[in-house]
Amino acid sequence: MQLFVEQVINGIGNGLVYGSVALALVIIFRTTGILNFAQGEMALFSTYITWKLASESDGFGLPIVAAIGLSMAIAFVAGALIERVLIRPVEQARSPLNVVIVTLGLFLGLNSVAQLIFGTDPQLMPSPFPEGNVELFSSGGDAVVISKETIGLIAVLVAECILLWLLLQRTNLGLKLRAVASNPGSARLHGIRAGTMLMLGWGMAAAIGALAGSLVASQRTGFDGSLMQIIIVYAFAAAALGGFDSLLGAVVAGLIVGIADALTVQYVDAFEGIEVVVPLGLILVVLVILPNGLFGRRTVERV
Amino acid sequence: MSLLELTNVQGGYGPVRVLHDIDLAVEEGHVAVVLGANGAGKTTTLRAISGQIHARGDIVFDGRSILGRSPEAVARLGIAHVPQGRGTFTELTVEENLRIGAINRVDGEVRSDLDRWYSVFPRLAERRRQEAGSMSGGEQQMLALARAMMSRPRLLLLDEPSLGLAPLVTRELFAQLGDLNRNHGLTVLVVEQNANLALDIGHWGYVLEAGRIAVQGDARQLHDDEAVRKAYLGF
Numbered sequence: 001m002q003l004f005v006e007q008v009i010n011g012i013g014n015g016l017v018y019g020s021v022a023l024a025l026v027i028i029f030r031t032t033g034i035l036n037f038a039q040g041e042m043a044l045f046s047t048y049i050t051w052k053l054a055s056e057s058d059g060f061g062l063p064i065v066a067a068i069g070l071s072m073a074i075a076f077v078a079g080a081l082i083e084r085v086l087i088r089p090v091e092q093a094r095s096p097l098n099v100v101i102v103t104l105g106l107f108l109g110l111n112s113v114a115q116l117i118f119g120t121d122p123q124l125m126p127s128p129f130p131e132g133n134v135e136l137f138s139s140g141g142d143a144v145v146i147s148k149e150t151i152g153l154i155a156v157l158v159a160e161c162i163l164l165w166l167l168l169q170r171t172n173l174g175l176k177l178r179a180v181a182s183n184p185g186s187a188r189l190h191g192i193r194a195g196t197m198l199m200l201g202w203g204m205a206a207a208i209g210a211l212a213g214s215l216v217a218s219q220r221t222g223f224d225g226s227l228m229q230i231i232i233v234y235a236f237a238a239a240a241l242g243g244f245d246s247l248l249g250a251v252v253a254g255l256i257v258g259i260a261d262a263l264t265v266q267y268v269d270a271f272e273g274i275e276v277v278v279p280l281g282l283i284l285v286v287l288v289i290l291p292n293g294l295f296g297r298r299t300v301e302r303v
Numbered sequence: 304m305s306l307l308e309l310t311n312v313q314g315g316y317g318p319v320r321v322l323h324d325i326d327l328a329v330e331e332g333h334v335a336v337v338l339g340a341n342g343a344g345k346t347t348t349l350r351a352i353s354g355q356i357h358a359r360g361d362i363v364f365d366g367r368s369i370l371g372r373s374p375e376a377v378a379r380l381g382i383a384h385v386p387q388g389r390g391t392f393t394e395l396t397v398e399e400n401l402r403i404g405a406i407n408r409v410d411g412e413v414r415s416d417l418d419r420w421y422s423v424f425p426r427l428a429e430r431r432r433q434e435a436g437s438m439s440g441g442e443q444q445m446l447a448l449a450r451a452m453m454s455r456p457r458l459l460l461l462d463e464p465s466l467g468l469a470p471l472v473t474r475e476l477f478a479q480l481g482d483l484n485r486n487h488g489l490t491v492l493v494v495e496q497n498a499n500l501a502l503d504i505g506h507w508g509y510v511l512e513a514g515r516i517a518v519q520g521d522a523r524q525l526h527d528d529e530a531v532r533k534a535y536l537g538f
Contacts (some may be wrong), residue, residue: 179392179403181353186390189353190454191378191407 002142007262013150015258016157021228021235022242022250023164024205030181030245031201032210034087034099038106042082043209045110046075047227048118050214051125064126068214072207080199081204082106088198090227115225122222125214128152153215160211161251162203168247177201232259234279241283243296253294257283305460306331306490307352307364312357314351319500321347322358323514329458329507334484334491336501336522339511345494346387347510351462352492353377353384355476365457378405383456387463389447393436397427400435400446404453413453423479441472448479452489461493465500473497477504498536502526510535 021039028036036042052059054067062070086106090098129152136144168174179187180197188194216231217223238257242249257279264278287296305328315321321344329335337345351358354369354377362370369377378384383404392400401420405413421428424445430438435446444464451459461480465473481504483489495501502508505522510531518531525531 173397175402176406177405178395178399182392182394183390185355186386186392187403188374189378189384189386189390190403190450191375192403193375 002065002144003266004263005136005144006146007266008259009144009146009154010150011259011262012255013153014261015255016154016161016251017212017216017231017254018234018238018257019251019254020157020160021210021231022238022254023161023247024051024208024212025235025239025243026242026247026250027201027205027208029239031177031198032083032087032091034095034103035093036205037100037103038110039205039209040143040228040235041107041110041114042075042079042206043213044207044225044228045114046071046078046210047125047213047217047223049074050210051123051217051223052118055123055124058123064128064218068128069209071214072210073178075206075210076203080203082206083199083202084195087202088195105282111225122224124222125217125220127218128215129218149219153219156211158217165247172283173200212228230276233276234258237280237283241286241293243293246293246295249293249295255284304366305329307492308362309348309352310361310363312348312358312360312362313359314347314349314356316347316356321514322351324516325351325360325511325514326516326527327509327519329490329492331490332484332488333506334480334504334522335492336498336505337494337511338496338498338501338506338508339517340535341496343511344514345511346462347514349384349386349462349492352460353382373428378454381454382460383451383454384460385447385451385462385464387466389440389443390450391435391438391443391446393434395435396432397432397435397438400450401427401453404450405455408455408470415490416453417457417479424449431486440467441469441476444468444472444476445479448476448483452483457490459489459493461491461495463494463496464494465495465497473500477501480504498532499526 021043023034026038028034050067050071053062053070054064055061062217086102087099090102127149129149131148133145133147134151136146168178176192177197177200179190179192180194184194213228217227234257235254239252240252241253242254260279260282264275268274268278307329309327311327312325313320313322325348329533337348339345346358350356352362354372354374358370360370361368364380364382369380392403400415403419405416426442427446429529430442435443438446464476468476477500480491484491484504502522502525508520508522508525509516512519512535518525518535
């Protein structure tokens with residue numbers, strides 16, 4: 001029982017990482033209708049920037065929290081610029097495939113450039129959270145022990161989701177973003193600068209990726225250019241499971257994937273790599289039954 | 304001086320020219336009606352005004368040339384354009400749709416304006432928390448009108464509001480529109496196929512034919528002119 005609870009909590013931690021990267025995918029998908037294949041590598045690049053800012057020996061030695069904040073700000077600006085300079089001109093070519101090719105190019109390009117600049121050796125990311133474990137409660141004599149890092153990760157990512165939700169649902173800016181996502185032509189006729197909103201959407205997605213990437217890297221004993229590879233697969237799976245246009249769906253589906261992953265590692269010992277198969281198999285089954293995902297809208301629209 | 308004045312406006316889509324020579328004026332406080340067959344250039348005229356297509360000639364609003372400005376910029380000057388298809392934000396609630404209408408306003412009266420339009424359109428008040436896309440065509444047209452009014456427009460551009468609506472709903476809509484004009488001083492440029500209803504609330508009418516103004520005149524006279532009716536309006 002105690003082991004089960006521990007694994008579920010670890011799964012929640014990982015699941016929030018998948019969920020927040022999925023959030024970034026959904027934000028871009030909702031505002032621009034594009035699946036951003038480069039999301040993971042944008043996050044990888046930002047993670048390297050965080051590392052460069054924070055590293056005592058190879059970088060600027062900033063406190064890690066400041067480094068993550070600065071890296072998120074840089075990612076925000078870079079994401080907005082990517083939309084303006086690389087995506088929008090291609091989008092006007094009117095074939096969605098062109099944009100897909102650009103994001104795939106970004107995916108490969110960013111990964112290569114990151115390794116060119118920062119090298120291929122594994123690097124160590126300092127953690128913003130204290131070391132050590134916390135004993136949560138005892139069940140039947142065995143204490144449930146969770147690392148403070150996991151608790152910190154969960155707290156930060158939950159806070160991020162709540163802030164994002166408040167921004168989108170409770171502010172004028174959020175209403176503008178959702179208006180552009182829903183009907184860009186009509187939004188412009190209401191005086192909303194659609195182009196600016198698209199840049200903001202990409203910037204927000206990039207900043208979310210920077211946070212997720214940096215936190216994941218800090219949990220590892222070293223990270224390299226492959227940091228985001230499994231994560232982005234799970235994030236795409238979570239976005240699909242959540243229904244691609246639902247922010248809540250992305251987070252919930254991320255949690256499902258994370259927990260399924262953690263429990264599979266613990267309890268299913270069929271062959272190596274089974275922990276990747278089980279969550280993805282689960283998603284396949286759900287999508288066969290519910291093609292719009294768990295939270296996707298079954299479009300009921302009257303004309 | 305007219306609130307809106309188009310002089311020798313030409314424009315279209317890419318190499319296809321739809322508007323050849325449009326001269327048109329809308330007086331403050333008036334309802335101007337643009338009639339004409341499909342493809343005559345009615346919708347394109349509105350798009351030229353709100354900056355959605357590339358146009359030449361001159362378009363002056365409130366003494367300023369607005370030709371070549373983006374739709375966002377034109378909207379911010381106080382021109383509300385309700386496009387064909389009504390521009391509904393389908394995934395958002397009715398109330399959020401209305402708030403989008405007022406999104407660039409900085410005064411503190413958005414709340415009282417909401418209440419005001421809810422009382423004019425009680426159906427919208429009943430459905431304020433509902434997704435706008437789930438409403439009927441008539442309700443969405445009411446929503447589009449209320450959303451436009453939330454921006455406190457100086458000029459309302461309406462593109463075929465009767466399209467897809469039942470005759471009774473259309474009649475109700477034009478009654479509302481006439482009321483807004485008379486009691487709130489709203490200036491309107493409405494494009495319509497339903498000449499009868501539109502001319503009833505209009506002050507001045509234009510008949511478009513192949514991208515040119517073929518006939519214009521006092522709305523009542525156009526309405527009663529046998530020759531115009533036979534040639535252009537079909538009733």
